[in-house]
Amino acid sequence: MDAKIGKFFESVGAFFSGGDNIPWCDRDVIVGCEREVSQADGVSEEAMNESIMRLSWALVHSRQPEDVQRGIAMLEASLSSTSSPLQRREKIYLLAVGHYRSGDCSRSRQLVERCLEIAPDWRQALTLKKVIEDKIAKDGVIGIGIAATAVGLLAGGVAAALARRN
Numbered sequence: 001m002d003a004k005i006g007k008f009f010e011s012v013g014a015f016f017s018g019g020d021n022i023p024w025c026d027r028d029v030i031v032g033c034e035r036e037v038s039q040a041d042g043v044s045e046e047a048m049n050e051s052i053m054r055l056s057w058a059l060v061h062s063r064q065p066e067d068v069q070r071g072i073a074m075l076e077a078s079l080s081s082t083s084s085p086l087q088r089r090e091k092i093y094l095l096a097v098g099h100y101r102s103g104d105c106s107r108s109r110q111l112v113e114r115c116l117e118i119a120p121d122w123r124q125a126l127t128l129k130k131v132i133e134d135k136i137a138k139d140g141v142i143g144i145g146i147a148a149t150a151v152g153l154l155a156g157g158v159a160a161a162l163a164r165r166n
Helices: 002-017 027-040 045-060 065-079 085-101 105-118 123-165
Strands: none
Touching (some): 027 045, 045 065, 065 085, 085 123, 105 123
16 A cells, blocks of 8 residues: 555656656766867868767757757757768757757657658657657646636635625
């Protein structure tokens, strides 16, 4: 019985905390990637592109909104010049992560759908799609709860006002 109660409270806590499985990136990793990009300047174009991809990954996985926005901008700027389908898929996926992290779930879902058009069985994209859909559903439930509470308070206020009149 205690185990069931514990699982219930864990699930409620996970529901409200929004526990997704998308990794976070620390500031020191981003600084290391920025250093790598600056050192790759003048080396081969392939090495530079790999360094920029690592930096983009780190930025969209950051806890800092300005880093996430910078990562999104870098990926959008480089997407049009990407010829490899695999790199294109990776960049679209990272854009989806960035938009998810910035709170734009509808744009993130669109981008994940594009990834799945390229690779329908790609587990990372499928996992992100589920995380996005769970967040949208959770936000909807919370919105309904807030609306129901507001209606309840309004109805209580009207009832109290009517009771005072009588």
